[in-house]
Amino acid sequence: MNTPICDFVNEYCEKKAVRLHMPGHKGKTVIGPEALDITEIGGADVLYEKDSTGIIAQSERNAAGIFGTAKTLYSTEGSSLCIRTMLYLVKMYAMQKRRETGLQFVEEADYVKDRRQQEKHTVTRRVCIAAGRNAHKTFITAAALMDLDVIWMYSDQPGLVSCELSPERIEAYIQETQPDAVYITSPDYLGNIADIRGIAEVCRRHKTLLLVDNAHGAYLKFIPGKDSLSLHPADLGADLCCDSAHKTLPVLTGGAYLHISENSPEFFRAQAEHAIKIFASTSPSYLILQSLDRANQLIADGFDTEIRETAARAEHLKEKLKEAGYCLTGMEVLKITIDAAAYGYSGEELAQILEAHSIYSEFYDPEYLVLMISPGNTSADLDELERVLKSIRRRSNIHTRAPRLKPGEVAMRPQEAMLYPGEEISIEEAEGRILASADVACPPAIPIVVCGERISRSAIECFRYYGIHSIHVIK
Ligand SMILES: Cc1ncc(COP(=O)(O)O)c(C=O)c1O
Known part of the structure; x- marks a missing residue:
């Protein structure tokens, strides 16, 4: 697979050009990658004003081909930028539909204290999204910016991080509140994956859009599902989803994708670029663009196979940890989520023990410790992790568990x-x-x-x- 962005920047570096443009480092090494850090010079294209024959459009088409989407846009500002864009697109689309159907749209709903009344107002008047209560804060700020109403969907589980919502439960929320879109976070931080296929079927039946925050799951494209192409939400029926490429693929921090799937309304394909540029910086990082560009080639050259091999190694390690008495949770193959409390520790205590051996985790809370694995981890890394975890003496179970989040x-x-x-x-x-x-x-x-x-x-x-x-x- 070609790498048009990387090739352009490399050729530019070879020219030893006089850089009378931004950035101010002029390609001179300060911390290391400056020579490759260019801006929108002639031929380098403009991320959200791109020429369809330019290097960025070519590279994004490569990514869309890999993910099997109708369109994939790059973000150099993480999934956060994509989440704002998804909500804006939903609002645009819903407003367009209301205009077409002649439905009256009232900008400022009476905000009554009674929740049911409030929901009734939102369903009849305002654009609204039903979202799993474990949404990332960007969703909340984006909904506020877009003046969208949010109907929070709760699960029966305790804790803040997961919000297990079955298709049936989501259908009940849809029937009661008639949202314009459903918004699900899957995978969540603990590695739980929602039944996106089932949820997508429900959404389709009710003509409700499905948005998935797949920030943690870009790699799921390369993990085969039971009866589908992959476990990626774009393959399972989501209309729009965002992937933080940087979280699980060999991509620099900030690199992300906004995917518009084949089954989504044509409107999204047509408006996506217009929507994303409303929120995006006018100085996207070309280092991150090159990283996204190079990832396409790596994937085409076998990184997808490496992901599956790593998943098998991670599964093997998980089995050994279970044999040693650890209780693991979550379904994500490349996350190891340890129920630290069941082993007699807080997540923080286990993290501190690992840190004393120079092993750094992704996340911990009072109950859980989350470790993220990728092909970038060597077998020696996993062996050391296994050795240290097995050296920790099991203590009696901590019974205190997270309280349940209740509707506020x-x-x-x-x-x-x-x-x-x-x-x-x-x-x-x-x-x-x-x-x-x-x-x-x-x-x-x-x-x-x-x-x-x-x-x-x-x-x-x-x-x-x-x-x-x-x-x-x-x-
Ligand atoms: C579930 C979830 N969604 C969205 C985001 C935001 O992603 P990014 O940091 O790529 O902007 C994060 C970040 O950790 C996340 O965990």
Whole structure:
């Protein structure tokens, strides 16, 4: 597979040109990659104003070919940019439909305290999205920016990070609230994967769009599913999805894809570029673009096979850890999610033990420790991980588990709450106050309370459990 962006930049470097353009380092080494770090010079194309015969369009077509999508756009600003774009596209599309059907659209709904009333208002008047409550904070800020209403879908599970929603449960939410789109985070931070095929069937039946935050799952394209091409949401019926290529593929941090699948409305293909450039920087990183470009070639040259081989190695390691008494959770093949509490430790304690052996994890919370594996990890890495984990003595099970997130009382719209000047207070004094900020500790960047919601006693319990001591509330 060709690498038009990398080839262009390499040729430019070979010319030893006089760089009278940005960036200011002029290609001179400061930390290392500066020579390759160019800007939109003649021939380098413009990421979101691209020429269909230019190097970026060619490279994106290569990516679309690999992922089997109708269109794939590059992001050099992570999945976060793609999430904003997906919501904007949904709003544009829904508004277009309302215009076509002559449905009255009221910009400012009465925001009543009764949740059911509020939902009724949103379903009849405003564009709204039904989202799993474990959505990344970018979803909340994007919905606020786009003035979209959100209907939160809850699961029966405890904890903040996962939100298991069956197709049947989602169908019930759709029937009750008639959203314009359903938004699912899959895989989640703990490696749980939703039944995207089943959810897509429900959405199709109800003519509801399906958006998937697949930030953690770009590599699922290369993992065969039971009865489908792959486990990737674009193959399973999602209309739009975002992949943080940088999280699981050999791509620099920031590199991501916005995928528009074959079965999605033509409208998205036509409007995607217009939508993404509303939110994107006008200075995309050419280092990240080259990295995305090179990833196409790596995948075509066998990285997909390496992923499957690594998945087999990870599965083997998981078996050995289970034999040693560890309890593992999650279905993602390249994540090892250890139920640390069941082994008698907090996730943080296990992470600290690993760090003492120079092994750094992706995420931990009071219950879980998450380790992410890729073909970049050697067999020696996995052997060392196994050795250290097996050397940890099992203790008695910790029974305290995460509290369940309960629907919060909405006091004002998130977009309104975010615009209030706030003050930082201790969670112990927070009961009854209204959360002002959408900002949360990262990772997993899932808010315990959504801005605009009143802080309840059960939310305070949750803050305590996750070690959050102060929050930003409306003054
Ligand atoms: C589930 C989920 N969605 C979206 C994002 C944002 O992705 P990015 O960092 O690529 O912008 C993250 C980041 O960790 C995430 O975990």
